[in-house]
Amino acid sequence: MPGPQTMPQPQGIAISDEDFARFQEFFYRKTGISFDAKKRYFVDKRLVDRVEALKLRDFREYFTHLRFQVSGEEVQTLINAMTVNETYFYREEYQFRCLVQSILPELVRRKAAGERLRIWSIPCSTGEEPYSLALYLLEHWEHVDRFDIEIVASDIDTKVLEAARQGRYGERALQYLPQATRRRFFTRVAEDAYQIIDDLRSSIEFTTVNLNDPLQTRRHRDFDVVFCRNLLIYFDDLSRRQAADTIFDALQPGGFCCLGHSESMSRISPLFRVRRFPDAIVYQKPDRGEEP
Amino acid sequence: MPLVKKPTLPAPEPVPDDSFPDDWDLPARLAAPAASVRRAAVRALAETGGGDAARTLCGRLAVETDGPVREAIFLALAAIGGDEVAAGLLALLRHEDPALRNGAIETLQQLPQPVAPRMEALLADPDSDVRIFAVNVAGNLRHPDVERWMLSVLRGDRHANVVAAAIDTLAEVGTEAACADLEQVAQHFPGDAFLAFAQRTALRRIRGG
Numbered sequence: 001m002p003g004p005q006t007m008p009q010p011q012g013i014a015i016s017d018e019d020f021a022r023f024q025e026f027f028y029r030k031t032g033i034s035f036d037a038k039k040r041y042f043v044d045k046r047l048v049d050r051v052e053a054l055k056l057r058d059f060r061e062y063f064t065h066l067r068f069q070v071s072g073e074e075v076q077t078l079i080n081a082m083t084v085n086e087t088y089f090y091r092e093e094y095q096f097r098c099l100v101q102s103i104l105p106e107l108v109r110r111k112a113a114g115e116r117l118r119i120w121s122i123p124c125s126t127g128e129e130p131y132s133l134a135l136y137l138l139e140h141w142e143h144v145d146r147f148d149i150e151i152v153a154s155d156i157d158t159k160v161l162e163a164a165r166q167g168r169y170g171e172r173a174l175q176y177l178p179q180a181t182r183r184r185f186f187t188r189v190a191e192d193a194y195q196i197i198d199d200l201r202s203s204i205e206f207t208t209v210n211l212n213d214p215l216q217t218r219r220h221r222d223f224d225v226v227f228c229r230n231l232l233i234y235f236d237d238l239s240r241r242q243a244a245d246t247i248f249d250a251l252q253p254g255g256f257c258c259l260g261h262s263e264s265m266s267r268i269s270p271l272f273r274v275r276r277f278p279d280a281i282v283y284q285k286p287d288r289g290e291e292p
Numbered sequence: 293m294p295l296v297k298k299p300t301l302p303a304p305e306p307v308p309d310d311s312f313p314d315d316w317d318l319p320a321r322l323a324a325p326a327a328s329v330r331r332a333a334v335r336a337l338a339e340t341g342g343g344d345a346a347r348t349l350c351g352r353l354a355v356e357t358d359g360p361v362r363e364a365i366f367l368a369l370a371a372i373g374g375d376e377v378a379a380g381l382l383a384l385l386r387h388e389d390p391a392l393r394n395g396a397i398e399t400l401q402q403l404p405q406p407v408a409p410r411m412e413a414l415l416a417d418p419d420s421d422v423r424i425f426a427v428n429v430a431g432n433l434r435h436p437d438v439e440r441w442m443l444s445v446l447r448g449d450r451h452a453n454v455v456a457a458a459i460d461t462l463a464e465v466g467t468e469a470a471c472a473d474l475e476q477v478a479q480h481f482p483g484d485a486f487l488a489f490a491q492r493t494a495l496r497r498i499r500g501g
Contacts, residue, residue, distance in 0.1 A: 018500040237402065248360060271363055
């Protein structure tokens with residue numbers, strides 16, 4: 001069995017096994033993100049970068065700063081450094097599968113044909129998620145024609161919303177889409193540019209929303225499903241709880257919330273029921289009269 | 293196509309659906325039969341209730357049984373902050389309902405300024421459960437005195453569960469300055485295997501292997 005190790009780093013700043021374990025526990029508690037030993041180099045590199053950026057002496061000093069800084073700003077900076085902001089079509093596809101195979105069948109049991117089914121994608125960034133939802137439903141849900149499906153896509157950033165409305169993507173964003181789906185819904189317009197078809201573009205409502213602004217979120221109500229993936233990890237504890245409260249209000253009783261793979265509503269808010277489906281764990285707003 | 297219908301949202305600027313008439317009697321609405329009305333009243337009270345909001349909401353919390361309404365109150369109190377909120381929430385640490393206690397602990401953890409001056413008194417409370425909850429609050433409080441408070445528990449408290457909770461917190465936040473007290477603590481609890489284990493773990497964490 002190997003003994004304790006210290007990962008060597010440039011400029012002599014070292015992260016010991018115990019330092020790593022301490023950080024690992026703290027970061028998991030704050031974010032739900034767990035780094036195993038295989039990610040050790042990735043984590044150590046970013047920790048050392050932050051120690052250097054703040055001109056601190058060592059990890060201990062940094063950890064104290066991280067842990068006790070009143071504003072919590074460094075925790076957010078570190079989360080940004082530790083997470084990868086890449087988005088593409090059909091990202092975390094298992095959740096779309098869960099939507100079609102488990103969530104929607106449960107929701108439509110109490111809906112008549114022709115009724116509305118509302119889905120909210122927040123944050124939608126440059127549109128890959130809401131378009132993926134539309135594509136996946138069109139390609140994989142046999143009842144797609146039986147209901148009036150409404151997809152609302154929101155983000156705080158008006159620039160990414162404009163890009164989402166444009167619906168133009170590079171090869172990398174489309175890499176996990178089947179060729180048949182690409183052919184059906186995209187037109188190649190340049191060497192590395194694909195335009196999503198107008199019918200699909202016009203089927204999604206894009207809105208500017210700050211999830212923690214009650215005036216903006218009050219217009220967003222009666223959703224059956226909310227996709228809010230990989231956003232809450234960037235919030236501090238209180239903002240996270242407030243955002244969960246907002247999502248609770250945005251959902252119909254019995255509606256579902258899908259979070260990112262590293263996020264757990266159980267660690268954020270007591271408002272939701274945990275639902276374990278074959279493809280994913282999601283969170284349900286209790287129906288009227290039910291306890292969470 | 294389009295198989296996915298474009299939704300129609302309400303117009304952007306008009307009065308939001310759940311805004312509140314000026315003549316609403318908000319404290320009365322806090323006791324309305326419908327939980328959704330009570331949640332809305334909580335938010336309105338937090339926005340408009342002025343100086344009485346904290347006292348009114350703390351009072352409602354003690355009798356409210358609906359989880360989502362409680363959560364709305366906790367969030368409103370965290371946003372209001374201040375001494376009156378801290379005092380109201382600290383009183384709930386003695387409540388028999390664990391969900392209410394946990395909500396109070398999580399909210400108090402967001403309020404370092406009004407909680408810090410009360411921490412020493414809390415850690416000296418005659419009720420060991422309250423002292424454990426105080427350690428739980430301190431453990432996630434963004435305040436530079438956390439280590440000092442935990443060391444005072446190690447030095448003065450002789451309840452094994454309170455001390456174990458403090459050791460657990462020190463394992464995360466403790467520095468070299470905590471090691472001497474950690475070395476000593478197990479001798480006050482001879483034969484307590486868990487406490488000895490917690491002590492060793494904390495020391496290993498702090499000293500880095």
